[in-house]
Amino acid sequence: MELEFILNGEAVRMDAPPDMRALDLIRDVLGLTGTKEGCGRGECGACTILVNGVAVNSCLIYAPKLNGKTVMTVEGLARGEKLHPLQKAFLDEGAVQCGYCTPGMLMSAKALLDENTDPTEEEIEEAIGGNICRCTGYVKIIKAVQRAAKEMRDE
Ligand code: FES
Ligand code: FES
Known part of the structure; x- marks a missing residue:
């Protein structure tokens, strides 16, 4: 299905299978490998991203949940060379x-x-x-x- 969302300040439009995890979309499709997979079942927090400002375990939500949202991964924290x-x-x-x-x-x-x-x-x-x-x-x-x-x- 087609998804549109803001990722680290940039508009993203893409197709994703409805059963793809947000974690896999971010890491494998978009190549943002700062977000980590630990347990894969909501227990470790290594996969935490912000969705509309709320900390969410990206291993627990499907990619379509990002549609229409503002998403931030760890790659969105720094401003160029300047660390957050x-x-x-x-x-x-x-x-x-x-x-x-x-x-x-x-x-x-x-x-x-x-x-x-x-x-x-x-x-x-x-x-x-x-x-x-x-x-x-x-x-x-x-x-x-x-x-x-x-x-x-x-x-
Ligand atoms: S990978 Fe452990 S909570 Fe998501
Ligand atoms: S798990 Fe190694 S620094 Fe936190």
Whole structure:
């Protein structure tokens, strides 16, 4: 079926099978491989994207659900060479180890900061509650989100 949506600020028009997962459309058809597949069943958050600003597990929705929506993947965060404050803060705080969870973490954090410019630790924990990280122990990730929030408030 024909789909039209905005992806990382650009209009996309394409055909996709109705039973294709949004994750596969993004990675395999559109070639945006920043979005990761971990569990494939809604448990790890590695595949998180924003759909109309809401963090969504792209492994759980079919591509036609993107029709008419505004979609952002991790590739949409940076502005050219300039990293998004969240990306910079993750690097500066050492919140990235293997990096597999990072795109999903960033997108969940982006959804949070778009709604709440000064989140508490608990609010950050809740926002990334669906994102599993096997490496960092989460403390540095939470610090990074707090740091990015502060930088964005001060901008
Ligand atoms: S791959 Fe989608 S939640 Fe794990
Ligand atoms: S940095 Fe490795 S899973 Fe999070």
